[in-house]
Amino acid sequence: MDVLITGENDERVGLSVIDNNDAEHVIEMEFDGDIKYHHSDEYSRNPALRTRKESEYGMQVRRYARWHVYRERGYDTVPPRENPDRLMAALLAVAELSSTAFENYFGDLETRLQAHYDDSTVELPFPDADPDDAIVYQQDLSLQPDPVQFDPPVLEQFMARFEGDSDSPAIDALDELQFGEMDVLDFDIEAVSGIHVLHNDGQGNQQVAESEQTLGCEPDARIELLAFDPSSVESFQHYLVSHLAYQIRDRFLLMGVKPPVPFRTQGWGTYEGFQCQKFCSLYEEYWSSEAEITSWDPETV
Known part of the structure; x- marks a missing residue:
């Protein structure tokens, strides 16, 4: 996961995020964490046409973008x-x-x-x-x-x-x-x-x-x-x-x-x-104390 803040005005922060599938996402986020624009050329605009993994890549990007703006800009963008x-x-x-x-x-x-x-x-x-x-x-x-x-x-x-x-x-x-x-x-x-x-x-x-x-x-x-x-x-x-x-x-x-x-x-x-x-196959069963975990890195799963 790689992220770059591309700009900021009085209303929003713009970001470019590369997900763990090497796809770029362009995001515009308001200061309360509300994402007003999110697009990636690599995935269908229609959620019904995306696989479970593809949808989760998009959700990971949104969560990480909020965290990055919170930590880098100080806005309370992450849901409490x-x-x-x-x-x-x-x-x-x-x-x-x-x-x-x-x-x-x-x-x-x-x-x-x-x-x-x-x-x-x-x-x-x-x-x-x-x-x-x-x-x-x-x-x-x-x-x-x-x-x-x-x-x-x-x-x-x-x-x-x-x-x-x-x-x-x-x-x-x-x-x-x-x-x-x-x-x-x-x-x-x-x-x-x-x-x-x-x-x-x-x-x-x-x-x-x-x-x-x-x-x-x-x-x-x-x-x-x-x-x-x-x-x-x-x-x-x-x-x-x-x-x-x-x-x-x-x-x-x-x-x-x-x-x-x-x-x-x-x-x-x-x-x-x-x-x-x-x-979702992007994750192992970390919730289970009995599961055998092979990696703590979602990028490699």
Whole structure:
């Protein structure tokens, strides 16, 4: 993936992006990340005539273009829940919670998950849903201070803390750091939403029930967990921290680039990442802890 900012005026930024298939894309993007023009001579203008891989190349380009403009120009062009800097801030905030605070924020989520594996009644907001179907529980977080107002960016600052041990997983490195050493990388959870529920029947039908308890603003991160038995892990808090690290991994993979080395670990990240990794040959099954991964570079898959 290669990108060049070709121009900027009072309304938009222009870019030329070479995708992992060596095709050029011309993009015009507004400062909020809205893409007003996107064209490539290599692919059909009609989405119905593009293959799954060709469509994904285009999506990778759009995601990477937003990330590049955000990092190079400072505009908030990346959708909040997809921004690795915001996800890194959320990871730090969750990791630093006391056990009491963690229970207050995420105890209901753990209970909803556990209901699938004990004798509790699983209450789903869909009359046609089976608890054994794919059920994803989602919970939004807002943080303070604003994670995108840092220079250098949050992820870069965190990476610099263990630069000499960059081949260690991020979670292991985090365990070795003292939070007193994190300086300005000190984030608080301002609020959490209620629990949203996504149901996929495995036949291509998907439905989502949003909680009435919303944040009232764009979230900085979204927890999204496929129903699993939380008693199977030693610490649900550590599991959520790992989950956010896997989300960071997914966001780089979906941009068509290798994740930073400490985030090249396997496990459940984003639901979007799972869908792409499961059904598009550009990716391996990074979501699965049991899959054999041959490459962390989407360009070579």
